Ligand SMILES: [Zn+2]
């Protein structure tokens with residue numbers, strides 16, 4: 001593998017892409033440019049990608065991998081080339097995809113669970129934090145925008161590819177809606193956009209759990225009506241206080257730790273719903289806690305593809321502005337700094353431009 005420092009102009013057989021060599025070690029390498037491998041593939045020229053909260057588990061040494069690993073699974077871009085069987089997108093289209101590729105035709109996809117598609121595979125096997133990306137199952141995975149977007153829409157369209165779609169699914173799984181009080185555990189990009197989704201779905205009250213002033217501000221921008229700074233048992237007690245002692249109707253869990261999961265379950269009233277979308281790490285729920293909680297639990301990897309057409313429309317019509325979660329933009333070459341900023345929480349979410 002060639003190393004960073006060797007210039008490319010995006011032409012020829014090479015490109016630049018972020019690669020993690022181990023915890024805390026992200027480099028931008030010159031790598032081989034992807035090509036069509038199957039007739040259902042598309043190759044995109046990446047317009048923007050970003051660092052995900054879930055990338056940080058590996059960065060922090062909390063996940064094992066066969067290093068080195070090409071990074072990134074959130075992307076928007078322009079179709080460069082398609083395989084012979086691809087029908088729904090064409091070269092020149094601006095497209096949004098999500099992190100899992102799906103056929104969008106099997107029974108599981110038809111039920112709206114494209115992240116569990118019988119043909120599921122990684123949508124960005126070569127890493128989306130790069131100049132070019134091969135996307136498998138292009139017809140079922142990519143959604144074209146109505147035209148070439150204005151530059152200021154790109155962050156929002158990029159947000160749709162994961163964090164908005166994931167926050168939206170969490171809100172739907174938590175059955176956020178009119179008359180409901182929604183609590184949101186987690187003030188990362190997914191939690192913040194869960195707030196936006198809950199608001200859009202008509203929730204009456206949205207309680208954001210956050211102790212960071214900048215994130216609280218964004219939470220309020222996105223529709224939070226209350227902020228709870230306490231965590232754990234104190235946070236649960238505070239939510240009960242705000243809900244006549246009952247707990248929230250709907251709770252979004254957007255972290256994935258033992259503490260956050262239990263906080264979400266306990267903050268929810270019996271009969272209520274928990275939508276959990278933080279990738280869980282070492283979470284275990286005691287059978288008795290579950291048995292006596294009386295709550296509905298639903299979540300997992302968000303079927304972002306189900307929501308993409310609607311989300312793209314809302315963004316295109318400028319009715320939502322989820323791109324505000326990107327508080328920092330960096331050139332792809334500074335990917336290492338982007339990971340550092342997110343790891344140290346000096347940035348909420350970093351957008352990378354190749
Ligand atoms: Zn992600």
Ligand SMILES: [Zn+2]
Pocket residue numbers: 102103104105106107108109110114116117118119
């Ligand atoms: Zn499917």
